Amino acid sequence: MFFAFVRKEGKHVLRDRRSLLILLGLPVVMMTLFGFALSNEVKNSNFIVVDRVPDAESIALTARLDESRYFTFVGKVRDEAEIQSYFRRGAARLALVFPAGFDHEMRHLGHSQLRLIADDSDPNTANTVSSYASVIIAQYQAELASGPPGSGGISVEARMLYNPQLKSSYMFVPGVMTLIIMLLGAMMTSVSIVREKERGTMEVLLVSPMNPLMVITGKAVPYMLLCLVDVLIILLLSYGVLDMPGGANIPLLIAESTLFILTTLALGLVISNAVQQQQTAMFVSLVGLLMPSLVFSGFMFPIENMPLPLQVISHVVPTRWFYQIASSIMIKHLGFAAVIKPTLVLVGMTLALLMVSWRTFKQRL
């Protein structure tokens, strides 16, 4: 009986080509968008140099920046007034100011000072650009330190953990995965159950000896499998196309994804018990779930920066916990011990939602 339900539900999914295309195409589109088009990498920023007394070191460092794919050297200027004119015209985003005797200080004192001036009219870009420059300078400095004796340090302190190349494309993967599961899990389940109400088939199913638990679980299984397929697509794309570094505990990630899929399915069931029309189900899932999921997951906006009330709200948003789990496993390569707390929170939420959907399931019309 149970398998008859799963099989029937599977047929619904497979025969609805348009929905199937959305279900399987969405992860591909989202991954491509976030991976390539919506990258927050800043490439080929123009930079200028103030170097009144050029020497070997300052010339080498300038060349090093120019060689990187993040920067392009566009000229030398004499003073800060000229820097401003470059910035005003938008001809450069960053200026590098070498002190006189940079080479000398480096070799004899072992350290020196550099000034980075960024065009802060676009703070995000300015921030990114100056961190990139800092990293490149730090690398240069590290090479100097292990180089010939007498070479010294430049005091720039910047470390980009977990993403040393500052490649941002795969940083989006945990967030995109969180959103896709949330969207598909909750929306597809609720819409498919409400469809039965709308078409009247629920009426026939009710007047049968069938247990409502059967309808609920019968619906959940095919959508769970579909969501897992989506997780696999996302993983294939991240490792195959976006060059995500290996080392993550994939079985753990899949197990956690399964848990989160269950959470979203349970949420979909709760929605389906509350609404009568497919349109409403879709609207509630999209607007009611997607927006808070996006805002409160920590994927786009850091939760620590939010005012306290919003931080409190974020605790009840399941995506926040799964995003934490997914990024810990995928980016930081942490094991189960690091994600126990969010895992337990998700388990609790899932059980609570299943209870609610069980209790609110209507035995009559």
Place this chain on the structure above:
Amino acid sequence: MSATAQSDSAVRVEGLCKSYVKDGSPALSDLSFEVGKGELFGLIGPDGAGKTTLIRILTTLLLADRGTASVQGLDVVKDFRSIRRLVGYMPGRFSLYQDLSVAENLAFFATVFGTTVEANYHLVADIYQQLEPFRDRLAGKLSGGMKQKLALCCALIHAPSVLFLDEPTTGVDPVSRKDFWGMLGRLRDSGITILVSTPYMDEAARCDRIALLQHGKIIAMDSLAAMLASHATETFAVRGERPFAILQDLRAYPGTRYCFAFGQEHHLVLHHDAGGPAAASAYLRERGHGEVGIRRIEPNIEDVFIGLMHEQSKELRGQAASELGHE
């Protein structure tokens, strides 16, 4: 199956009341009747009479506000799980999976009731044979008549002892309707109790007994023959050019008790002291309706229904006639 011994009625309804809106007009008001075992019972009435509400209460889908109802001796509220096991239900709207094939739908509903198509094929064989050529066609692509036959198969596959059919022939062509009623007759002969609702008066002849439902009340309940016999009201059919104008004038005629449109004609019932059809005919000629044919007819079920409604409430005159569905 698990029917109680002391009662030989398949369905028993006592003082059933149901309102959807608080203090609004009731969908059912103080309804009481019984359906015997193995009876083909028809609920006949216009849209909004309360047919669907009644069937939904009996199939445990809705709760009544007051009154009790039982199916095979089981209470519709307390024993709703047991009732769901032994009744077959076909809702008014086509309620099968349109994206599953004929065979898949039947197999699915068989499984839902814990049986298989093979085990109970003999129950539906008669009907399913007609669907066999389309077994792989999606249910959504069937004709209206075929859809209803499939739905009937699905409602029958678990060998129900009582079958509830809510307007099974609405939107079905006349040939298929006749076919469908033939099937219901054979099912009744095989011992299944059938409660069927319909807005079509002409289908009353196929039922063992009928209840005429109007505004949530039963206004008459008997076999069709007995109802027609007790009606015994002289009825005339009036035919002429400009039928609408004739209807208007007849309703304004002081000798008219009631008059309603029936196809191309008007059915007319006169007051006893009105001078008969000759006076009515003269009145119409006076009003400029040249060739008007008036002849006496045998009243049909619709005449009975209108007559009863007329007795029930004078203000319903006119309005109800236009609400009636007929072929």
